[in-house]
Amino acid sequence: MSRHSSGELSKREWFSEAIGRTRFVVLIAVIAVLLVSFSLFLQGTVLALQTIYGTWRDLIAAGGDTPTGPLSVQFLEVVSTMLKAVVFYIIGVGLYSLFIKPLNLTSALGVESLSDLEQKVVSVVVVILGVTFLEHFIRWEDPLETLYFAGAFALAGGALVFFQRVNRGKGSDLQQPEAKLRARRELFEHDTEQREIREEDVQRAADTTDAQAAGKVGAGESRG
Numbered sequence: 755m756s757r758h759s760s761g762e763l764s765k766r767e768w769f770s771e772a773i774g775r776t777r778f779v780v781l782i783a784v785i786a787v788l789l790v791s792f793s794l795f796l797q798g799t800v801l802a803l804q805t806i807y808g809t810w811r812d813l814i815a816a817g818g819d820t821p822t823g824p825l826s827v828q829f830l831e832v833v834s835t836m837l838k839a840v841v842f843y844i845i846g847v848g849l850y851s852l853f854i855k856p857l858n859l860t861s862a863l864g865v866e867s868l869s870d871l872e873q874k875v876v877s878v879v880v881v882i883l884g885v886t887f888l889e890h891f892i893r894w895e896d897p898l899e900t901l902y903f904a905g906a907f908a909l910a911g912g913a914l915v916f917f918q919r920v921n922r923g924k925g926s927d928l929q930q931p932e933a934k935l936r937a938r939r940e941l942f943e944h945d946t947e948q949r950e951i952r953e954e955d956v957q958r959a960a961d962t963t964d965a966q967a968a969g970k971v972g973a974g975e976s977r978g
């Protein structure tokens with residue numbers, strides 16, 4: 755190989771490495787999303803404490819005679835806030851695990867690809883939609899408005915569920931039950947945060963991919 759060709763190859767390798775290093779820009783999004791998540795968790799905690807304190811104060815002042823409807827709405831608002839915090843948290847740790855370093859946490863949750871991350875986020879969003887509608891239903895201020903509200907939520911929730919159905923099984927080939935269990939054991943029993951991708955995991959994923967291409971297993975099934 756000539757000196758010119760060798761120099762051109764080294765330039766290409768340097769450029770490829772530089773492009774690959776741009777993945778660390780995702781850290782900006784990770785930090786921002788996690789800050790939003792922590793803020794929502796804190797707001798939910800403050801809201802929960804305020805609701806609990808106000809509930810018991812009013813209950814004692816009224817001698818135990820207080821309507822349960824408004825209280826249910828307030829507590830559902832706490833649940834909704836916490837679920838929103840969970841959405842941002844899953845996005846933050848998912849992006850970090852996918853672009854920076856793999857984590858046992860995301861593997862234990864089944865988030866090993868962008869498709870997996872989408873599925874988890876959509877699942878929580880559907881729950882948030884249900885909780886939000888339940889808040890509106892408990893208030894029951896305007897039946898016609900509640901009906902419109904239910905129709906809008908049904909369309910939105912139905913579209914998200916349809917999206918999940920269409921994209922089911924299109925995630926990572928590393929979604930093996932034993933790999934998830936190992937990640938949970940390393941995380942919760944040994945406090946090991948970073949996930950190690952072992953050679954048998956790679957080989958099993960390759961075998962699963964070949965079997966799927968040959969039509970021997972379904973897209974959502976795993977071997978092992």
